[in-house]
Amino acid sequence: MAMIIINGRAVECAEGTPVLKVAVDAGFDVPFYCFHPGLKIVASCRLCLMEMRSKDPKTGEMVWSPRLIPSCQTPARDGMEVRFDSPNVRQNQRAVMEDYLLNHPLDCPVCDQAGECWLQDYSMKYGNALSRMTEPKTVNPKKSVGSKTLLYQDRCVLCSRCVRFCREVAGTNELCVIRRSSYAEIDAFPGIPLENKLQGNVVDICPVGALLDKDFLYKQRVWYLKTSKSICPNCSTGCTICIDHNNGRVWRLRPRTNRKVNTWWICDEGRFGWKYVHSNQRLLAPMLKGARVTWDAALAAAQQLLAPAGKAQQGKGVAVVLSPMMACEEAWLLAKVVRAAAPQATLVTGFVPKASADELFPVGLTDQAKAKFIIRAEKCPNRCGVEAVCKALGGPQATFADFLAKAKQGTFALAWIVGGYSQEWVTRDCSDALSKVSQLIVQDIFPSSLSARADLALPSCAWVEREGTFVNHAGIAQPFDRALPPPVGCQQDSQYLYRLAGMEGLYRAEKVREQMLDKVAELRDLWTPPAEARGMH
């Protein structure tokens, strides 16, 4: 531990932490561009300069250094004193800001970044309202640096965060700085565009409106967006994300800093993987034998189907397939509902979609421990959670493959099957096996051959419309909030399961979690990453 004095206030920190980080974490408002906690330090933007008093190595006396020093590049040492509020520091901030705005087009009214732009914020706080520049401004070209990303060079502050990201995290090196000084630009080698699977992050870390997401471009002003905290359901890494939405629509996903899981990044599969939520192909109403029915009728029918099947042999002929797309709470509720009617029902962990291998970044790495980011091969968020729920409940269990094999032999009279995948998942094998099950209740987002022949088909909601907990590949349990209401005609899955389980009122994940706590050890320590100071994300 070290004690340093910032603007006259003593602050405790770990020895060697960059002074800038110590200051920002402690709540001091220090402007900076080039520093990012996930990237190497280059100290090129010169906005974070400070005055520093430290021990003179020759005399051992504490002396103020004669010039300003970059705080991002200076490790905190016990006893040092720094100032970010002296006239010299202020003067530097004003001068540097003036320099950044010399050639800037000041096109905030048509810039996507407006409202979350560090250039805007710093200009307000540290800059000048008037430009003294009378010469014509340099006009730089716009570049399509990749299929998903646009670069407005005019707005760039050349912090090189994007370049360092491609080199250090993605390991794909697409971006570079061409030329130098006032001629410098960000660029990609012609014909080798920015196409790595983490590239959306360069838009997030660009502090200004230079790098733009083509998918989000001109869609929304950011101050009209509402943000909900969620977990990405696309693979078993379970990255924490923000869902930016309004008026019942998702507009973009962004990473939420989480040092334990995804650090500062998310992959493009997750970032752009939400489009199916607004597909017009979704199941939107309960269907009883192919006919649309009310929710009351549907839930009554579910009870009527379960009751007789459950009576025969204590329900040995009943199976419930809990999808790894479900939250723990939902899996728990459904298992409870089915087991209440059929105490010997088989609990099955549903189909686990898999890619061929984990993808490690920087690209080319093979050592998982050294990876800065991993896109996992397991393309679902909660296999671990669903397995834990099954284990906690005990009784007959089966893997999905076992279940299909048994179903093929005609073991089951009734199966309740949950899907919830963003893509077609019912294989020929699966539908063949299930043709031997006489009664089916299917709960899914999209219609399939299964839902078409089901006795009862119940619409599922996408994860943005639900709340609950996912347990990731490493056993970390992370809660997620609901961002959108279910589409018209639908109910949150947990809401109708709640009713079937005989519980009153509105579903709240927390209430169900309380019931699960002493059974499911995985849920005892929920992990929600602490909010980080601005810019440290």
Add this chain to the structure above:
Amino acid sequence: MAWQVINREIAAAPADGKPLLTEEVKAKIARFFPKYETRRAVLIPALHVVQETFGNVSYQAMKEIGEFLAVPPSEVLDTMSFYSHFWTGDRGRKVIVVCRSLSCQVMGHEALLEALRRHLAISEHETTPDGQWSLMTEECLGACEHGPCMLINERLHAKVRPDDVARILADPNCDKE
């Protein structure tokens, strides 16, 4: 101009499949390997070798240098474009370098540059269609007391006034001492 977008998904020039860097050029570059700790450190000497051989360093050449030295092409471009000495496109037989540093600026380098642009009908870092002339600017040429000055290849022309341009360029020996 305003909405022109350069598309980096498209290669600069379609490769014709034939490698530019012949074994001979590669051997010349490889001669630097023992002098440096890493291959990537040989990047600058390699750029010199290639420019000496072909007169410029084309995008195709950058890619091949990158492959040879295990440096990503974007980093070759990054390093090479830092130095105005290297040319991506064709360089004229005579390269005019106008000084843009302080003394020359004060003495009227802008008017000189404008006269050259008009005379040759090209702008900075461009080459005339007949391949005779290229134009560029540089920092201090070390002849500050004679501003504004310019170099034509290796020869320094001092105190050049805009209306001297036509006369100087008409001299076939303007680039020789």
